[in-house]
Amino acid sequence: MTALPEGLEQSFTVAAGELGMACAAWLFVENVAREAGDAGVGALRDALGRPFPVLDAVAAQWLAGARALNTDPSRLLAAVEGSAGLVVVGLEAFFLDVLVARLPPDTRCALLCHSPFDVDWERVLSNYGGRVEPVNLESFQAWAGPRSVLLTFAYGVGGHSANVLPAWVRATGEDVRTQFRALMAWDVLPAPMFVYPRWLVEVDAASFTHLFQA
Amino acid sequence: MSAPEALLAFILLASLLLQAALPSRRLVVVTTGAALAALASALLGTATAPQLLADVPWDVIVILVSLGLLTQLFVESRVFGVLAVWATRWSQAQPRRVLVLFAVGMYVVSGLVNNLTALLLVLPILLILFKLLGVRQRYVSWTLALVLVACNLGGAATPIGDFPAILLLGRGAMSFEMYLVRALPTTLVALIVLLVLVMMGVRPERQLQQHPISARLTLATMGALYRNVRVEKGKLLPAAGWLGVMLIAWVVVPLESGVTADLVAWLGAAGALVMVGTLGERIIRAHVDVEATFFLLSLFVMVGAVKRSGLFTHVASWLQGLPIPPLAQLCVFLVAAGLLTGLFSAGPSMAALLEVAERLAVQHPPEAVYVGLALSVCAGSSLFLTAATAGPLAQALTERADLRDPDGAVIRFGFLEFLPAGLMSFCVIQCVALAWGTWASL
DSSP states (O other): OOOOOTTHHHHHHHHHHHHOHHHHHHHHHHHHHHHHHHHHHHHHHHHHTTTOHHHHHHHHHHHTTOOSOOOOOHHHHHHHTTOSEEEEESOOHHHHHHHHHHSOTTSEEEEEOOOSSOOOHHHHHHTTTTSEEEEOTTTGGGGOEEEEEEEEEEEEEETTEEEEOHHHHHHOOHHHHTTEEEEEEEEEEOSOOOSOOTTOEEEEGGGSSEEEEO | OOHHHHHHHHHHHHHHHHHHHOGGGHHHHHHHHHHHHHHHHHHHTSOOHHHHHHHSOHHHHHHHHHHHHHHHHHHHTTHHHHHHHHHHHHHTTOHHHHHHHHHHHHHHHHHHSOHHHHHHHHHHHHHHHHHHHTOOHHHHHHHHHHHHHHHHHHHHHSTTSSHHHHHHHHHTSSOHHHHHHHHHHHHHHHHHHHHHIIIIIIOGGGGOOOOHHHHHHHHHHHHHHTTTOOOOHHHHHHHHHHHHHHHHHHHHSOGGGSOOHHHHHHHHHHHHHHHTTHHHHHHHHHHOOHHHHHHHHHHHHHHHHHHHHTHHHHHHHHHHTSSSOHHHHHHHHHHHHHHHHHHHOHHHHHHHHHHHHHHHHHHSOHHHHHHHHHHHHHHHHTTSTTTSTTHHHHHHHHHHHTOBOTTSOBOOOSHHHHHHHHHHHHHHHHHHHHHHHHHHHO
16 A cells, blocks of 8 residues: 555545635645556545545546536626626635636625634635635625626535535625526536535525526 | 842843733733833933933834835735746756745845744745645744745845844944945855755755645746735835835935934835825834834833933943953954844844943944944844744634644644754854854954
8 A cells, every 4th residue: 555644634624624625625636646557546545534524526526537627607707797806715726727827807805714624724725816805794795786607626525515614604604695687607617526525515506696617 | 239230230131031921911021021111210210201212223124114114015016926926937846945945035135124024924835835735743843944044134134124124324423335245245154054054954844745746736836826926016116116216315315414213114104105196194003013113112112211321331330341252252242142132032132232332332343343243143033933023923823723733633843843953053153153253353
C-alpha cells in the first residue's frame, strides 16, 4: 500500500477552507496521483475519505477515469444575465474564478464570508482584485432586490435532494427567499457520495429556482 | 540616592514591571505611571509637567508614526504576501530551507518596516506552511523563535528598523550612515552565527517526516491560495519611491541644514500618502499606531522625570568609578543593558539606558557605545518571549492557528517553548555586542 505523509487532514482543511472542498479535493487528488499514481489516490481516499466525503467522491471519480474539473460557467452566466448583484454563499475558488472573470462589468459580486473551516478571507478576496466584495450573514440582505441573485455550490445532487453548506440554509430563510430574483445552485460534484456528507446539509433540490450541473 | 531619585526610580521600575506582568493593561499602567511621575516631580520640585513634556523626544515619535504610515502603504500593496509566496517556492517546501528563508526574509523586512507589522504579514503565511507541511513541536518552537530573533536583529540593523535605533537617529547620537555601516554587518554576523549553530547543532527538522507528496501538496496549495494575488504597483511604487528618497536624504542631507531625520520621515510619508489619493487619508485616519505612540509618550515622561532627578548621572558616574579598566566598564554596561532589556523589553530599556550611554560616549568612541547598546538591547529582546517586541503577537497568532502535529497533539508557542532558542540567541548576540564594543574601542 502506498504510504502517505502524516498530518494530511490538517493540510486538507487549510485547502478546503480557502479553495472549497471540491477544488481542494481535486488539487489533492491530482497532485497525489502525479507523485504516487492511482494507488496513491486510493490511499488518500482511505486516509481522508471518511472525514471529508467530498474528497472521497472526487477520488472515486478519479479512479473511475475522470481527469479534469469542469468549471464552464456558460449556462449559469446566461441565467444571471441582467442581474445587478450576485451574492455567492460558499466558496469553490476555481469555479468562482471563471465565473467572476466572465461576469458583465455592471454585475456586482459579493461573497458570504462564512465557512466551517478557518479562513483568511482577506487572502481569499485578494485573488479577485476588488471584483468580489465581502458580506456576512448580518449584512448580505443589503444586496437583496428584484435584480439580485443568490448562488451556492451544491455537492452530489441526487434525485430530489442536494447537499449544500449549512450557511445556505441559514441565509435562505422564508423572509430572504422572496427578496432575491433567483436562488441558484451550481453542482460542482456530479457524483454520488459514498460516505455520510459531513460538513454539509441536505436540502430539497426543488428549493432552487435554477440548478446547474458542472 | 536622594529621595526624589528613589521615588521616581521606584515609579519607573514599578510601572515597567507591572506593564510586563499585565500586558493586557499596559497602557493604563504606563499612563498612570507617567501621571504619578509628573506629580512626584512637581511636588518634589525636580521638574514641572510642561518641562517633562518639553523633554519628550517628539522627533522620535514623528519618525515612528511616519514610518508606520509608510509601512501601511506597503501592506496595502500586498508585496509582503507575494514575497512570502516566493520564499515558499524557493524553499521547495523543505523544512530546513523554510526556516532559513523565513528567518533571512524577516531580517530584511524588519530592517525596513516595524517588527509588529513585519510579523503580522509574514507569520500567518508561515503558520499556513506549518499546517501544510505537517510539522512537530520542536520544529515550530525553533523556527518561530528564530524568525522572532531575526526580526529583532533586522530591527537593529538599520536606523529605521525598530525603536532603539530610531531613538539614536532621532537624538542625533549617530548619523544614518554611521549607524548603518556598523550595525548592518554586526547584526548580519550574529544572524549567520545563529543560523549555523541551529542548522548544524540543533537541527530542528530532525524528527520531521519529509515526504515528496507533502512537499508537492504544500507547493500546490500555496500556489492555489495565492493564484491571482498580484502586487498593486499603484501603491507599491509611491511607497518604495518615497522610502528610497528618504534613505538618500538621511544619508546625504547634513543635519546642520535643519532638515533633520524626523522632518525627512514626515515629508516622505506625506509625499507617499498624497500620491495614493483617498487611500492616503484612510491610512492616516485608521492606521496611526496610537497604542505604541501613547506607550512611548508615557515612557518618555517617566524616563524624563528620573533624568531630571539626576539618577542617570549618578549611575553613569558610579559605572565610570568602578575599579576596573574603562573597556571592562563598557562591557559591564552592555551586559547589564542586555539583561535589563530581557526584563523590561527594548523600548523602556533603551530610553533609560541611553541617558547613561551618553556619558560613556564621552569616554569611549560613540559608535562603540551606541551600536554596542543597540546590539545588547537586541540580545535582551531575544532572551524571553515577553521581551521580544513581537513576541506576544507571535504567541497569540500561533494559538489562534490551532496548530497540531501529525499525531493530533496541540503545538504551542509560549515562554517555555521560546526559552532554549532565546538563551542561545541572547548569548550569541550579546557576544557579538561585546566583541563589537571591544573592537571599536581599541
